Amino acid sequence: RKEVEQDPGPFNVPEGATVAFNCTYSNSASQSFFWYRQDCRKEPKLLMSVYSSGNEDGRFTAQLNRASQYISLLIRDSKLSDSATYLCVVGPTGTASKLTFGTGTRLQVTL
């Protein structure tokens, strides 16, 4: 079983749609969780951290379910510029901790 699993997609959605991505992780000791965005042939960029209480940043909402070892990302009112690969990332605590990346979920927003 992969340490971090994601549906690779692609998810093709029209502009304005709401789309949700899910991710599961296998290490129950994991303490830090993130969503990164990666555009084609570019480096990953931190989208948001994920907290147990859930957190929202504009059109983006992230949720964490520790009991199910499950993380989600919800994007509302999709924009063309949201088209990218979204990486679920998990790590232990610590300032120098190693992160484990999922293979990513590809989103394509169309007119």
Add this chain to the structure above:
Amino acid sequence: GAVVSQHPSWVICKSGTSVKIECRSLDFQATTMFWYRQFPKQSLMLMATSNEGSKATYEQGVEKDKFLINHASLTLSTLTVTSAHPEDSSFYICSARDQVGQFFGPGTRLTVL
């Protein structure tokens, strides 16, 4: 967020050549930097953790003699791919962590002919 630069952004070289990639943290000091590799349509795979002033820690299956890492200062880590071969062609990305999160350099696309 923190800014991490990487140089060069792309390299094309002949088989057997050694290639050096630099990673710099521009607005903060990083005692630890990470080197990743990403093959097409695959996830980022951690190669090694670079520690300032000490030896790097390599992940299982990564040859330390082939991928030389030097972290001589708090803002600079280098990765040298020695005697590169076509199978080393990949996207190499470094990252460093500040108090907010882990940030990535723009990556170096290496093509070995």
